[in-house]
Amino acid sequence: MSTAVDPGAWRDLKAALAETIPQARLIDDPLRTLAFGTDASFYRLIPRLVVRPHSEEELQTVLAECRARRLPVTFRAAGTSLSGQAVTDSVLIQLGQGWRGHEILDNGRAIRLQPGVIGARANALLAPFQRKIGPDPASINTCMIGGIxxxxxxxxxxGTAQNSYRTVRDIRVILADGALLDTADADSVAAFRHTHHELLAGLERLSAETRANExxxxxxxxxxxxxxxxxYALNSLVDFEDGIEILKHLMIGSEGTLGFISAITYDSVVDEPQKAAALAFFPDMGTTCRATTALKRSPVSAVELMDRAALxxxxxxxxxxxVLKALPEEAAALLIDVRGNDDDELAARMQAVQQMLEGIQTLEPVTFTRDAATYALYWKIRKGLFPAVGAVRETGTTVIIEDVAFPIERLDEGVLALTDVFQRHGYREAILFGHALEGNLHFVFPQGFEKPGEVERYQGLMDEVAQLVGVEYGGSLKAEHGTGRNMAPYVELEWGADAYALMWEIKALFDPENLLNPEVILSRNPTLHLENLKPMSAADPAVDKCIECGFCEPICPSKDLTLTPRQRIVIRRELARLEALGERASDDDRMRMEALWDAYAYQGIDTCAATGLCATxxxxxxxxxxxxxxxxxxRNLGQAGAARLLGRHFSGTTRIGRGALNMAGAARQTLGKNLMAKATGGVRRLSGDRLPQWSPALPRSAPIRVLKREAAGEPGRDKVVYFPSCATRVFGASFDDTESRSVMEITLAxxxxxxxxxxxxxxxxxxCCGMPFQSKGQFEEASHKARELNRELLVATQNGRYPVLCDTSPCTLQMQAYLxxxxxxxxxxxxxxxxxxxxxxxxxxxxRIAVHVTCSSTRMGLSERFVALARACxxxxxxPADINCCGFAGDKGFNTPELNASALEGLADQVAGCSAGYSNSRTCEIGLSQHGGIPYRSILSLLDRASRAP
Known part of the structure; x- marks a missing residue:
């Protein structure tokens, strides 16, 4: 491992890679190596160098340079891995931009995907064909194809019929020696057979020997x-005889220890549109498991088991x-999901399930629902089990989730035995649930490692679980989460000496120098699973319940610029750990803490949009x-006086804003856009980026006088209180837009x-709703402005008699929280x-128009209505896909424009050909206009254009 490597090797490696890879994608500073090196497991290793290659050629260069210095490498996709297979103290190769390509094949019957594509995105691409990829992990909205x-x-x-092993059609892989094989390309296969004859012959020999060993x-x-x-997927040795097919299937589940999957082609599966579910309650676990065995023979899509502790x-x-509160202590439940291509097929399958359950005792009649809300509620119960433990755990502890599989015919006794093991080791908070049809059970429990005896208690538990599941019941210690570091010491126990030796032979054929993700899957270290445990220091009550799963990352606007929400929390926890050392801190600790705080100011604080989309x-x-x-x-305590001055003279503040827009508009008219951009960019650089960035999309000032006109509409009609936000009172129509009216004028009309x-x-x-002050941490002035607005709106609405329309979505969300x-x-x-x-x-x-669903609209549950409104007009x-937050965030688009640019990368390509875009936040529309290449306006403008009075 890297700890035994000459420190000069890292400097040499970075210098060598810098000849072909930009320095910005070679990361070795203390903050980002810790942040980027953290995954969802309970292990921590900090990489010495993080590399972000954008192409196969760059990745081959990284492998060659690391091989020349005997430096281990680990591949990382989304980092949702739970078992420690994506952490390293050596070189971490992190996927990002450049690995998100895709291609639909055979009219949706197959799809070719690069490893950086998120699983849910692959399904969205296949949805028009009523198909999907086979694998459906719970983290599919976050995890990437490479990790899947x-x-x-x-x-x-x-189940086992539609996983990656069963549905892979072709694969494109880069091996440890840099060789590239594309099994979909006959020329690539032929060349590989010539250059890697020994590897393929070795695999074919192992296959023949294994099949001969009955x-x-x-x-x-x-x-x-x-x-x-x-x-490793030893079934490839008995399922196939050809070396290429063996290699293709060995790569599945190899956790980056045999090579890098740069693309995979899946045979897609049918996505049956009609769905129904039943939540069935049984008096005890034995009855529940017998029902599961019966359902194995029925046409169900999924059967999820939940024990009483889970419920x-x-x-x-x-x-x-x-009903959940009234269940007896021994009760358990099955969530039964049935799907069909049409109503008749669905009805027939539901009836078949009911027949299978006849004669099995239930606490309540089993009733299927097709109601979308109830169906979603049932699955919400199931999917909420893992986080439910995370939310109530003691601060400073982690959440461990492991998954085992019993032979289905022994599921009931296996469950009872497993429960007994947890009780005897003092894990009374553990809950048990899982994919019952496959005998696949997850157990989840909080675990701390700081107190004396906790590591030993955990070791005792895992030793006994491994013996029980892997030996006594002939089951799987890892059913679907990957072996990782947590189960590597137990692989031989489960498989036996012959199969374990076979796995080492496979590793030697692919990676003789053991440089690809060493210590993962195979390890000679019997205590590997007890080492490099992740600290979970208390940092802030707002985030202490974070389990570092990474589900928040895909929707974060700063994910490709600086840090994600998970990574912001990781660094804050490390800072809290260092702060807690107090006088015990060494000089190195103090220097590290100072360096982290300095870097965190920009990486963690300044570039956070703070829109709260991560919470969704x-x-x-x-x-x-x-x-x-x-x-x-x-940080801004010293600016409270200035915030109070602005808040108490807010009308003047907005007048100054309109005046600045008028001056900018006049300068634009005189200099032209190009010269204006150069001039203002130079001034901003001279100011040390303290002055705002001018944008070509910067609009005219808004005509505030329109609000002084007579009230619109005839007296006696329905009334509405109109509150134009400060943004729409300042920012008017864009210079380059044919829509010349301000949002206020459009709304009134x-x-x-x-x-x-x-x-x-x-x-x-x-x-003002107070949000501009709230976002900067000026809580006192934010509360003052909210109280002012609350008072005036109560007067205007006659204490809530009339509805209030605010023309800006983020402000409405703020008002709903505080008024x-x-x-x-x-x-x-x-x-x-x-x-x-x-x-x-x-x-x-x-x-052809585009819509941008703002963060606040998503948080208020308006996404579907947003799109429906647009389609009505x-x-x-x-x-646009994968554009979740524009990153403009009030004034971030002016003061931290790189955040807006990063968040909207690729937008212009997706909206090309659209006449205009529509949203519901004036500041967001400025950034969207600049980076989308089309004018963005209020959604009310679209409705106004498409409508007439009845």
Missing amino acids: AANNASGMCC ELAEKIRHKYRLKNTTG RSVQDKPGMPE QCPVNINTGDLVRNLRHE LLKKAGFEVIVPEMIGHL DERLTLTEPVSFAHDHLLPRLSVTPLKE AQDVVV
């Missing part, structure tokens, strides 16, 4: 009747069925923006057309969809 294939991840519905061959077949990811962990959460994906509902705002509060009487609050120029519950607070999408569409005659425009609507 490298771990042979399966999930709730795919006892070993039968053991392998038995093991893969179960879900099994322990060790108890979620029974008090909002929306859970009341977090299994324990953490909004990392809360952490960042707390840090900004601490549309409300008048729909027959509303409009009320504008008094002191409108002075009012009086008597107020009915709406934003453009919800108000237009629910109140304007029914009053107007709408003719969809014959245009235009015939062709584009919703």
Whole structure:
């Protein structure tokens, strides 16, 4: 490992790689190596160098330079791995931009994917063909194809029939020596057979020997009747005789220890559109397991088992069925999912399931539901089990989730035996659930390693679990999460000496120098699983429940620029650990802490959009923006007076803003866009980036006078209180847009057309929801502005008698969090969809338009209504993929413009050919216009253009 390497080797490696790879993608500073080196497991190793290659050629260069210096390398995709297979203290090769290519084949019957494509994105690409990829891990919205294939991840519905091993058609792989093989390319295969004859001959020899060893061959077949990811895919040696096919299938589940999968072609599977589910309760685990065995012969899509402790962990959460609280202590449940291509097929399958359960005792009649909300609730119960443990664990502990598989015919006794093991070792908080049809069970429990005796207690548990599952029951110690470091010491125990020796032979054929992810899958170290345990220091109550799963990362706007929410928390925890050392801290500790804080100011604090979108994906509902705002509060305490001055003179502040826009507009007219960009860019650089960045999309100033006109609509009609945000009171229409009206003008015109009487609050120029202050950590002034607005809106609405329309979605979300519950607070999408569409005659425009669903709209659950509103107004609507947050974040687009640029990379290509884009936040629309190459406007403009009064 790297600890035995001459430190000069790292400098030499970086210098050599810098000749072909930009320095920005060669990372060795203390902050980012720790942040990027952290995965979802409970292990910590900090890489010496993180490399982000963008192409196969760059990756081959990295492998060659590392091989020349005998430096181990580890490949990382999304880092959702749970067993320690994606951490290293050597060279970490991290996927990112450049690995997201895809190609639909055979009219959707197959799909070719690069390893950086997120699993859910692959399914979205196949959805128009009513197909999907076979693997369906619970982390599919986050994990990448590279990790899915490298771990042979399966999930709730795919079982063993549709996992990566069974559905791989072709593979493109780079081996340790840099050789590239594409099994879909006949020329590549022919060349590889010539250059790597010895490797292929070795695999074919192992296959022949294994098939000749009847006892070993039968053991392998038995093991893969179960879900099994322990060790290498030895079934490839009995399933295939040709070396290419053996190699292709050995790569599946090899966890980056045999080579790098640079592309994989999956045979897709049918995605049956009709779905139903039943939540069946049984009096005890034995009855539950007998029901599972019966259902194995029925046409079910998934059967998920949950023990009483698992159900108890979620029974008090909002929306859970009341029946959960009344279940007896011995009870257990099955979530039974049935799917079909049409209504008749679904009905027939549901009836078949009911027949299979006849004669098996249940606590309540088994009833299927097709109601989408109830169906989603049932799956919410199942998917909420892992985070439920994470949310209630003691601060400073981690959450361990392991997965085993029993032969289905012994599932009931295996469950009881496993439960007894947990009780005897003091793990009474453990919950048990899993994919029952495959005998696949997950056990989840909180675990701390800091207190004396805890490591030994954990070792005792794992030793006994391994003996019970792997030996006594002939099951799998790892059913679908990959072997990793946590089970590497137990591979021989499960498989036996002959099969284990066979695995080492396979490793030697592919990687004779043991440089690809060493110590993962195979290890001679019997205590590997007890070493390099991750500290989980308390950092801030806002984030202490984080389990570092990484589910938040795909939607974070700074993910390709600096840090993700998970990584921000990782660094804050490390800082807290160092701070807690106090006088015990060494000089190195103090220097490290100082360096981390210095780097964290930009990497962690300044480049966080703090929109809270991460909370929508977090299994324990953490909004990392809360952490960042707390840090900004601490940093900006000395600016509280300035914030108070701005807040108490807010009308003047907005007037200054409009005046600055007028000056910028005049300069633009004089200098032209190009010269203006150069001049302002130079001034910004001279200021040390303290001055805002001018943008060609910077609009005109808004005509505030329009609010002083007579109220729109006839007296006596329905009334609405219109609160234009400070952003729309400052920013008017864009210079380059044919829509010359401000958002305020559009809103007033549309409300008048729909027959509303409009009320504008008094002191409108002075009012603000407080969000500009809240986002900078100026909590006191934010609260003051919210109280002011609350008072004026109560007056204007006659204590909530009339609804309030705010024309900016993020401000509405802020208001909903801090203003009086008597107020009915709406934003453009919800108000237009629910109140304007029914009053107007709408003719969809014959245009191709784009929509951007803002972070706040997503958090308010408006995504579907947003798209529905757009489709009611235009015939062709584009919703760009993977553009979740624009990163403009109020004023970040001016003060940290690189965040906006990074978040919107690729937008222009996706909206090419659109006449315009539509959103519901004026500041977001500025950044979207600049980076999308088309004008972005308020969604109310689209409705106004497409409608007329009835």
